[in-house]
Every structure is written in C-alpha cells, then in structure tokens.
Amino acid sequence: MPTPVRVCRACHSDLPSDYCDQDSRIIALVGAKASGKSTYVSVLVNELNQRVGQAFHASLAAMGQSTQQRDKEMAEDLYERLRLPDATRPAALGFNDPLLYRLSLPRRGRPGSGTRHTTLVFFDAAGEDLAGAEAMDRYTRYLSAADGIVLLVDPLQLGSVRDRLPVHDGPPLPVVETPPQQIAADLAAQLRAHGKGGSRGRVSTPIAVAVTKTDMLRSLLDPHSPVLRNAPHTDGRFDEDDRLAVHEEIRSLMADWDSGALMRQLELDFAELSLFGLSALGAPPPAEAPADAPKSGPQPVRVEDPLLWLLARRGLLPVRSAAKGRAGKGRVK
Ligand SMILES: Nc1nc2c(ncn2[C@@H]2O[C@H](COP(=O)(O)OP(=O)(O)OP(=O)(O)O)[C@@H](O)[C@H]2O)c(=O)[nH]1
Numbered sequence: 001m002p003t004p005v006r007v008c009r010a011c012h013s014d015l016p017s018d019y020c021d022q023d024s025r026i027i028a029l030v031g032a033k034a035s036g037k038s039t040y041v042s043v044l045v046n047e048l049n050q051r052v053g054q055a056f057h058a059s060l061a062a063m064g065q066s067t068q069q070r071d072k073e074m075a076e077d078l079y080e081r082l083r084l085p086d087a088t089r090p091a092a093l094g095f096n097d098p099l100l101y102r103l104s105l106p107r108r109g110r111p112g113s114g115t116r117h118t119t120l121v122f123f124d125a126a127g128e129d130l131a132g133a134e135a136m137d138r139y140t141r142y143l144s145a146a147d148g149i150v151l152l153v154d155p156l157q158l159g160s161v162r163d164r165l166p167v168h169d170g171p172p173l174p175v176v177e178t179p180p181q182q183i184a185a186d187l188a189a190q191l192r193a194h195g196k197g198g199s200r201g202r203v204s205t206p207i208a209v210a211v212t213k214t215d216m217l218r219s220l221l222d223p224h225s226p227v228l229r230n231a232p233h234t235d236g237r238f239d240e241d242d243r244l245a246v247h248e249e250i251r252s253l254m255a256d257w258d259s260g261a262l263m264r265q266l267e268l269d270f271a272e273l274s275l276f277g278l279s280a281l282g283a284p285p286p287a288e289a290p291a292d293a294p295k296s297g298p299q300p301v302r303v304e305d306p307l308l309w310l311l312a313r314r315g316l317l318p319v320r321s322a323a324k325g326r327a328g329k330g331r332v333k
C-alpha cells in the first residue's frame with residue numbers, strides 16, 4: 001500500500017529519499033571476529049571526509065536518519081571519547097542495518113566538471129556470523145549483491161606472525177579465530193552458489209584483501225616499506241604503481257607467513273583481487289587500556305586504498321600509472 005515515506009518492499013526499512021536516484025555500490029566487509037572491521041569503517045568514513053576527501057575533491061554524507069545517528073555515535077566514540085568499537089552484535093540478536101553514504105566526486109576528477117553521486121553501502125557484519133558456511137548463509141543475499149568485497153585479515157591471528165613479534169608492551173594478542181583462508185573459501189562457495197562464478201569457476205566479484213593492524217608489524221617490515229606510509233594521491237588520482245608496490249610487498253610477506261597458502265586459495269577462487277596493508281589506528285591500543293584508541297587518536301595508514309581501488313576499477317576515480325601498458329587497466333591477479 002502507499003506509504004508517506006519510501007520504504008523497501010522486502011523488509012519495510014526506510015530508504016533515504018535519494019537512495020534510488022543514484023548509482024549505488026555495495027561494499028561488503030568480511031573478516032574474522034576482531035579482525036578490525038568496525039574500527040576500519042569508522043576510521044575510513046572519517047578519512048573520506050577529511051584527508052582523502054581533500055585529495056580527490058570528494059565529499060561524503062551520511063544518508064537517512066539511521067546512518068546519520070550511527071555515524072555521529074561512531075565518530076564521538078572513537079574520535080572524542082577515544083573508545084574502540086564494541087564487538088558487533090551477531091545477527092541472531094538483531095540484524096545490523098547497513099551504513100549508507102552518498103559519495104560525491106567530480107566528473108573527470110576535476111572540480112567544475114560536474115559532480116557524480118554514488119551511494120556507498122557498507123555492511124559491517126559480526127565476525128561470528130562469517131565463521132562458517134552456515135552462519136554466512138544469512139548474509140548471502142547481501143554478499144551476492146555486493147559490487148566489491150573487502151576481506152580483512154588480522155596478521156595477529158597467524159601463528160608464524162605471533163611467533164615472530166618481539167615481546168611488546170601493547171595489549172595481549174587476540175584469541176585465535178576463524179582462519180582467513182576458511183572465510184575466503186566459504187565466501188567463494190556462497191557466491192558461486194548464487195551465480196557469481198565466472199570463467200574457470202572463479203568468482204567475478206572483485207575482492208580487496210587487506211592485512212590490518214600493520215602498526216604491529218613494524219619490526220617485520222623494511223623501514224622504507226610502502227606499507228608504512230600513505231599513498232600519494234598526487235593530482236587527485238589513484239596511483240596504480242603504488243598499489244602494485246603494496247600488492248607485491250604484502251604478497252611476499254604472506255608467502256613468508258603461510259608459504260603463500262592464503263594467496264593460492266584466493267587466486268583459485270577469485271578472478272580479480274588485490275592485496276593491501278592498512279592500520280586504522282596507526283599504533284596499538286594502550287597496554288593499560290586495551291579498549292581505548294591510542295592517546296593521540298587514530299593516525300590511520302592506507303585505510304582508503306581498498307575502497308579507492310574498487311571505485312577506480314569502476315571508472316569512478318581517475319587513475320595514474322607510469323607503466324600503463326604493463327599494468328593494464330587496473331586488473332591484477
Ligand atoms: N594494533 C591495532 N589494533 C587494532 C586496529 N584496529 C583494531 N584493532 C584491535 O582489534 C580489536 C577489534 O576491532 P573491531 O573493529 O571491533 O573488530 P571487528 O572485526 O569489528 O570485530 P567483530 O565485530 O567482533 O567481528 C580492537 O578492539 C583493537 O584492539 C589497528 O589498526 N591496530
């Protein structure tokens with residue numbers, strides 16, 4: 001029946017009035033429990049509003065009352081009270097609504113050439129809802145509708161990384177959760193079952209695989225590693241060569257960590273993938289207050305890269321590459 005506000009026909013949730021007028025990109029966030037998904041979203045939104053927004057002449061606005069309210073709470077918790085997000089509640093306790101944002105970018109990457117609006121939908125599930133094929137089933141409709149997936153991999157979950165970290169004064173290492181390889185395999189199986197299997201059985205949805213908490217890996221990285229500093233974003237362009245440098249660096253790190261098992265699995269399952277490394281906080285939480293952000297607030301490194309890659313692949317961002325012929329159009333295996 002007619003309603004005074006626009007609602008979804010399936011679930012009857014409110015749809016912000018401009019939701020249907022824009023191109024939309026659903027970004028699914030996947031990762032084991034405590035891999036850093038909620039912290040990442042909160043920091044990413046803040047960076048898109050500030051440093052990254054400035055570099056790309058972009059602006060981001062929370063859409064609809066529910067996102068506006070949660071956006072405000074997330075920012076107050078992390079940036080004013082310096083509190084890290086609580087564990088996300090599992091779907092069994094009530095479904096978590098996705099976060100909707102309108103991202104406005106100049107056409108052709110230049111201000112004054114008109115604006116293109118894109119709706120970004122972030123879905124931040126609880127880790128335990130992604131911890132097995134059965135649990136993930138609840139999310140399948142949303143995962144199969146996603147235009148891009150960001151898989152967060154917590155390096156502190158990997159045995160060989162835990163063994164190599166120097167004795168540190170940060171908070172204790174997290175308990176071991178679902179291995180990223182299993183999440184990736186279950187995810188691919190779900191997507192294939194929903195018609196996302198392309199040539200040679202590989203899933204066609206692009207996947208950005210990001211190693212999180214890179215602030216903890218300093219002792220394992222070269223001090224000049226590209227992973228330890230932000231991407232340049234020169235002239236408001238996505239730097240393809242920089243992305244490849246990070247991709248190769250993370251690939252060789254992972255080869256060292258697990259003999260490349262995760263990478264081999266990903267290459268068998270996904271047709272388009274790129275590896276990233278990021279730190280949402282820039283430093284470990286204080287040892288005496290592990291539920292708090294570092295005292296100086298989040299100082300993120302490379303949080304925007306996975307999303308920018310997904311947007312650039314869709315032609316929504318101008319790309320810069322000194323080796324265009326060699327790198328192709330942003331496709332990497
Ligand atoms: N060192 C470091 N630790 C981080 C970073 N981001 C998150 N963490 C740690 O990881 C914990 C979990 O982060 P969350 O963002 O809640 O993880 P999640 O994936 O949303 O977890 P669930 O909602 O339970 O699935 C935080 O409480 C921090 O202790 C980071 O950038 N660096």
Ligand SMILES: [Mg+2]
Binds near residue numbers: 039125
């Ligand atoms: Mg969470």
